Amino acid sequence: MIRTARNLSRLFQIARVLARHDALFPLEDVPALRELIGVARAVYRRPAEGRPGQRLARAFAELGPTFIKLGQALSTRPDLLGEEVAADLTYLQDKLQPFSFAEARAIIEGEFEQPLESLYSSFDETPVAAASIAQVHFAVTPDGRPVAVKVLRPGVEQQFRRDIALFYWLARLIERVQPHLRRLRPVDTIATFEESVNIEMDLRFEAAAAAEMSENFEGDETFRIPEIDWQRTSRSVMTQERITGISLDEREKIAAAGLDPVEVITRAANAFFNMVFRDGFFHADLHPGNLFVQADGVIVAVDFGITGRVDHETRRILGEMLLGFLTGNYRRVAEVHFEAGWVPADKSVDAFTQAARSIAEPIFGKPIQEISIARLLGQLFAVTETFSMETQPQLLLLQKSMLLAEGVGRVLAPEINMWELAQPLITDWMRSNLGPEARIKAAVVGTARSLEKLPSILVQAEQAARMISSEGLKLHPDTVREMARQGALTAGRRSLFPAWLPWALVVALLGILLSR
Known part of the structure; x- marks a missing residue:
């Protein structure tokens, strides 16, 4: 009872902020909350400009770190809020006011139990970036190496624990009073969100993710990851090689540096494809602030707080889906969904084939630069209600990452479809993993194991x-x-x-x- 009262009190505070931004619509479909929403709208509602998604993004930014992360997670769920709202949430900026240098110093010295001056010969007091989870300072190590130091925001873990408890309460309430929404798995979605942010709040996990991806791209002359300084990395502090380069959304600067934007985006597309299909481990926050191109044309990725994994079977399923769409074999697209168990067996394969065709044909009728594979996946997931498909949590981060990567590509080379640039890699991967030779190899391996x-x-x-x-x-x-x-x-x-x-x-x- 006390927990319910505490959740209702916090929910009313949130509803008040949402009402000021005229962004209460995400809660309107929950009957148990209608009275609370009505009060908040009557007392606090103000005229607000912009589309619903833009208003919701501004409200989440005001509500702080947890809601910024929630908005970013919801940007991958057009099935929950609609495609336009989800698209608007992708532009939610993960920027907050920086915390003081004194607090940053206290955290670093507390983690390593030694003075800041013994860890770094110089340390810039003003951060170069301040996000919802942490902020970044430039520094130099005693042996003269320029580094970037990421420091966890004070109190962010306690705030997150309070809000995540509320999210679980709301998700369970929705599943109880709105049975038709259970297929969207709101509790599982919150669990996935919680796991993702938990990893972000332990900077050792981020450092390990960066190190793993660095190993995956070892020897690649087009894409690399900054080196981690493990001696100066802990739960709340991460030190890594400082990167100098041009952000991937600064087309004019890239061209002025003598680099070909098409070549740059080709390298980015190839790197992303290799992450997903070759390695099954990908950077899930590929916005322009996390991608830089150096003077030699090498692309460098930073900020590995959000990463995703795709197991081999899911990669095969996605590959077959992609191949089916690209070749117009919509029947095979439908069959793959049924084989994967994503569509209940009692549904019609023929009807799902028709749905797949209705989504793909209008998209593939557009000029090549307007085709979005990520949007295609999003629209395909939008038919889930008709066919009682359950949400696939393992694909949410992948869809988000594809949308972000495409956004970068459209800024850098708007006349180019970045997935077409990766066509040679796609073709080779499909031949190796989906062709006759691959099937024979799989059969031989299966027999050998038996x-x-x-x-x-x-x-x-x-x-x-x-x-x-x-x-x-x-x-x-x-x-x-x-x-x-x-x-x-x-x-x-x-x-x-x-x-x-x-x-x-x-x-x-x-x-x-x-x-x-």
Whole structure:
């Protein structure tokens, strides 16, 4: 009861801010909240400019770090708020007022238990960036290396814990009072959001993500990751190589530096494709502030607080979907969804094929530079209600990252479709993973694995046979009764052994094998 009262109090504070920005619409479909929303709208509503998504973005920015992150997460969910609102939330700026140098010093010295001056020979007191989770200062190490130092924002963890408890309460309330929304898995979505922000708030995880991706791109002469200074990295502080370069959305500066914007965006597209399909591990926050091009044309990515993973099976599914759309084989697109279990088996493959065609054909009728694969995925997910598809949390970050990457590409080279630039990589990957050779290889590997297991299976079968011969076949009383019933049904048939005996042996063997 106390928790409910606390959540309602906090919710009213939030509703007041939303009302001032005329952005209460996300809560309007929850019947249990209508009275609270009505009061907030009557007392606090002010005329506000802009589209609903723009008003909601401004409200989230005022509500602080957790809501900024929530808005960024919702930007991947056109199925929840609509495509226009989701698109507007992608422009939500993760910028806040910086906290003081004294607080930054206290955090760093508390983490390493030594004076700041012993860790860095110089340290800029004014941060170069201040975001919702942390801010960044430039510094120089005692051995003369220029570095960037990321420091966690004071009190952000406590604020996040308070808000995430409210989000879970709201998600459970929605699932209880709006059963038709359960397929959107609001509780699972909040869990995914919580996991993502938890990782962001431990800078050691970010450092590890950067190091892993650096290993994945080792030897790549077009894309790289800054080196981590592990001796000056902890839960609340991360030190890494300082990067100098031009942000990828500064087309004029890139051209003035003698670099070809098309070549730059080609390298970015190839890097993103390799992250997703080659490695299954991708940077999920690829906005222009996190991508730089150096004087030699090498692209450098920073800020690995948000990363995503795609397992091999999901990559195969996505590859088949992409191939089906690109070749106009909408039947195969539909079949892949059913094979993956993303669409219930009782739905119509033919109807889903028609839905896939209705989404893709208008898009592929546009000029190549206007085609958005990320938007295509978003529109495909929008048909989920008709076909009772459950939300796939593992794809939310991927969709967000694709939208951000495309946004960068359109600024840098608006006449080019960045996914077309990655066509050679796409073709090679599909040939290697979806073609006849790949299927033969998969079959050979599967057979080899089965053969590897055969000796242990034979040993276990032999043990089972000894157990049966020495102790007798032990069956559950219900099984014995069912066997007796079946025996009565076949009593008139002449047979060397009861009809049920082979099945009983199989059941017994499976029980023994599965219990080991």
